[in-house]
Amino acid sequence: MDKLTDLHLDALSEVFNIGAGRAAASLSEIVAEEVKLSVPSIEFRKCAELNAKVLSLDQSQLGVVKQKFSGAFTADASLLFTEESALEIMRDMMGSQISIEELAEFEQEAMCELGNIILNACLSAMADMLEIELESSLPSYTVSNSDDYIQSIIGGEDQTYIMILHIDLEIERRQVNGRLIFLFSSSSLSTLRLQIDTFLQKI
Amino acid sequence: MMPHSVAPQGYDWAQLFNALNTGIILVDSKGHVLLWNDWMSRHSGVNSEQILNHHLSDAFSETLPKSFIAAINRALSTRLPVVLSNALHKFPLPLFSTAGSGERISQSIVLSPLKQAQGELICLIQVTDSSTSIKREKMLRDHSELHKKDASTDPLTGLYNRRFFDAQYAIQMMQAQQQHTTLSLIMLDVDYFKNYNDHYGHIAGDSAIIAVANCIRSKLQRSSDLAARYGGEEFVIMLPNSTPAVAQSIAENIRKAVTDLKIAHINSMIASHITVSLGVSSCLPGVKVDTVTFLKNTDLALYAAKQKGRNQVQYLPL
Numbered sequence: 001m002d003k004l005t006d007l008h009l010d011a012l013s014e015v016f017n018i019g020a021g022r023a024a025a026s027l028s029e030i031v032a033e034e035v036k037l038s039v040p041s042i043e044f045r046k047c048a049e050l051n052a053k054v055l056s057l058d059q060s061q062l063g064v065v066k067q068k069f070s071g072a073f074t075a076d077a078s079l080l081f082t083e084e085s086a087l088e089i090m091r092d093m094m095g096s097q098i099s100i101e102e103l104a105e106f107e108q109e110a111m112c113e114l115g116n117i118i119l120n121a122c123l124s125a126m127a128d129m130l131e132i133e134l135e136s137s138l139p140s141y142t143v144s145n146s147d148d149y150i151q152s153i154i155g156g157e158d159q160t161y162i163m164i165l166h167i168d169l170e171i172e173r174r175q176v177n178g179r180l181i182f183l184f185s186s187s188s189l190s191t192l193r194l195q196i197d198t199f200l201q202k203i
Numbered sequence: 204m205m206p207h208s209v210a211p212q213g214y215d216w217a218q219l220f221n222a223l224n225t226g227i228i229l230v231d232s233k234g235h236v237l238l239w240n241d242w243m244s245r246h247s248g249v250n251s252e253q254i255l256n257h258h259l260s261d262a263f264s265e266t267l268p269k270s271f272i273a274a275i276n277r278a279l280s281t282r283l284p285v286v287l288s289n290a291l292h293k294f295p296l297p298l299f300s301t302a303g304s305g306e307r308i309s310q311s312i313v314l315s316p317l318k319q320a321q322g323e324l325i326c327l328i329q330v331t332d333s334s335t336s337i338k339r340e341k342m343l344r345d346h347s348e349l350h351k352k353d354a355s356t357d358p359l360t361g362l363y364n365r366r367f368f369d370a371q372y373a374i375q376m377m378q379a380q381q382q383h384t385t386l387s388l389i390m391l392d393v394d395y396f397k398n399y400n401d402h403y404g405h406i407a408g409d410s411a412i413i414a415v416a417n418c419i420r421s422k423l424q425r426s427s428d429l430a431a432r433y434g435g436e437e438f439v440i441m442l443p444n445s446t447p448a449v450a451q452s453i454a455e456n457i458r459k460a461v462t463d464l465k466i467a468h469i470n471s472m473i474a475s476h477i478t479v480s481l482g483v484s485s486c487l488p489g490v491k492v493d494t495v496t497f498l499k500n501t502d503l504a505l506y507a508a509k510q511k512g513r514n515q516v517q518y519l520p521l
């Protein structure tokens with residue numbers, strides 16, 4: 001059986017919420033405002049099954065922060081917002097006196113920072129739980145058409161499985177939701193499953 | 204422990220770090236400085252002898268921001284790289300330009316945890332001066348503003364062009380219908396303008412168009428009112444939140460202002476000087492109508508003004 005069971009996903013969901021809590025604390029410190037972050041749902045599929053409905057971000061332009069994690073297993077991790085939401089978040093984080101035009105020039109770097117905080121927090125919480133070590137590339141930010149993005153995942157040869165996490169982010173009473181996407185190869189997925197099993201046996 | 208793949212053994216690494224045009228700091232897991240390159244010395248005023256083996260926070264006379272310290276701790280505890288964007292942390296470290304002004308440098312910072320052979324973690328801090336890229340982006344933005352303005356303006360009169368009007372009209376129409384307010388339109392045509400051009404020439408024709416445009420501009424007081432050159436001698440004016448009575452009185456004021464210019468027009472069939480005809484229409488709250496029909500109705504009002512002898516304002520209800 002080459003997939004994660006509900007039990008595996010429950011364990012991951014719990015640990016990602018811990019990560020989200022840490023990320024929220026870091027973000028709150030940066031913006032000097034209470035930031036809330038949670039991971040209400042998690043879903044596991046084959047990459048080939050990904051489509052706009054599964055992704056359920058109904059906007060054509062997506063802002064994507066990407067990091068490649070490696071170590072005990074490898075995973076391509078991405079944080080997705082609709083481009084509109086990404087700009088709203090940035091505006092809230094930088095204070096509302098800044099115009100949308102001015103924002104655009106800061107968007108790239110600031111989104112990298114935001115994505116970096118959230119991705120690192122989730123992945124390091126997972127690494128802590130599974131007692132493994134992970135390394136990561138630096139984050140990159142791209143704005144991409146959602147069809148192209150989905151096509152790039154379906155057409156990717158190395159990665160077979162996808163984990164989709166819904167995330168709710170609340171800054172200054174504004175709520176936006178995004179997605180955390182993890183792509184795994186079959187062998188990385190097997191390793192991950194084995195590690196979660198080991199962890200589950202210990203508790 | 205220098206990797207052979209990067210440079211041969213015996214290579215002078217200090218020389219390389221000092222030649223870099225970017226700030227490089229290495230700190231150990233307790234925050235003690237292991238490396239401080241020349242760029243850092245130049246911009247902080249603290250040289251490496253003063254700071255090596257001391258805590259990073261002792262290098263600067265001011266307290267380092269909490270978020271910066273937290274980021275280093277995060278990089279070391281998660282063993283993952285951390286970025287500090289210029290957008291969210293303008294000047295995390297007290298670093299100053301070496302050029303005359305001595306202003307504080309805007310920075311972008313990357314923190315990379317490095318695992319040493321003995322297993323302990325150190326943190327590489329790369330500081331980039333982002334002021335040049337910020338200046339460049341500001342310049343690009345100014346240029347694009349200029350282009351945007353060019354793309355929306357009629358070069359002869361300085362009023363908006365038809366393209367800009369069409370876009371704004373659609374937006375205002377939607378808003379008026381959502382918020383149940385009245386949107387009024389005025390269309391204006393210079394009377395016997397072809398005759399004027401034929402007699403006085405195109406340069407004089409252009410001057411007359413500019414003069415009419417200035418009359419329109421002078422009679423619009425609210426920033427939400429929008430006037431555009433719609434065709435050769437045709438103008439359109441959009442008045443959000445204006446009743447039919449207000450719109451008609453603005454149209455009448457424009458008509459009078461043009462007449463008062465007393466620009467000689469011997470080939471006009473109705474006067475000795477330049478005059479204009481104006482059609483007014485209003486979309487009242489609750490009236491469901493599309494943009495094309497509303498504009499067409501205003502054009503019909505203008506047609507009525509011409510039919511009734513020109514140099515006048517006609518209102519046509521929807």
